[in-house]
Amino acid sequence: MTHLHFFFHGRFAGPNATAVLVAVPPAVIVLDDPLRDGPEASSKLIGKAQGLTAQASQEGTYLLMVVNFVFKAGKYNGSSLAILGRFVPDVSGTERSIVGGTGKFRMARGYTVGNVYIWTASYFVLELDAYIVHY
Ligand SMILES: *[C@@H]1O[C@H](CO)[C@@H](O)[C@H](O)[C@H]1NC(C)=O
Ligand SMILES: *[C@@H]1O[C@H](CO)[C@@H](O)[C@H](O)[C@H]1NC(C)=O
Numbered sequence: 001m002t003h004l005h006f007f008f009h010g011r012f013a014g015p016n017a018t019a020v021l022v023a024v025p026p027a028v029i030v031l032d033d034p035l036r037d038g039p040e041a042s043s044k045l046i047g048k049a050q051g052l053t054a055q056a057s058q059e060g061t062y063l064l065m066v067v068n069f070v071f072k073a074g075k076y077n078g079s080s081l082a083i084l085g086r087f088v089p090d091v092s093g094t095e096r097s098i099v100g101g102t103g104k105f106r107m108a109r110g111y112t113v114g115n116v117y118i119w120t121a122s123y124f125v126l127e128l129d130a131y132i133v134h135y
Contacts, residue, residue, distance in 0.1 A: 079103030
């Protein structure tokens with residue numbers, strides 16, 4: 001069992017947007033968001049969250065999130081986790097499934113717990129704890 005703690009940074013606007021709306025309505029967002037070891041934009045980059053979210057509810061904002069967490073630093077450099085689950089913007093305590101992985105995370109199973117650290121119209125930071133059972 002490995003426990004990782006990191007921060008997921010997303011930016012919807014500006015020249016360096018990392019999450020881009022590609023279809024509306026309903027919303028489909030493609031993202032290539034930095035994962036950092038702290039909540040500041042200057043915190044060390046440890047990987048990227050690459051994938052998409054799609055609005056998947058007729059009421060409220062509930063998104064299906066399908067992303068790979070691709071690690072680019074330290075002992076997990078080159079390894080990845082496949083994340084599948086529900087994304088509820090601006091709500092803390094939401095869990096998502098870890099359905100697989102590559103490299104050091106082959107055969108991974110587990111879950112992430114997300115807490116909203118910063119949420120604005122153009123920028124967000126999620127604090128993530130990932131609990132991973134793997135080889
Ligand atoms: C966009 O990214 C480039 C390269 O990292 C950086 O030099 C620039 O300051 C960034 N611009 C903004 C508005 O964040
Ligand atoms: C991660 O691995 C790649 C490919 O082996 C390498 O080019 C890169 O320098 C490594 N990055 C770090 C931060 O160790």
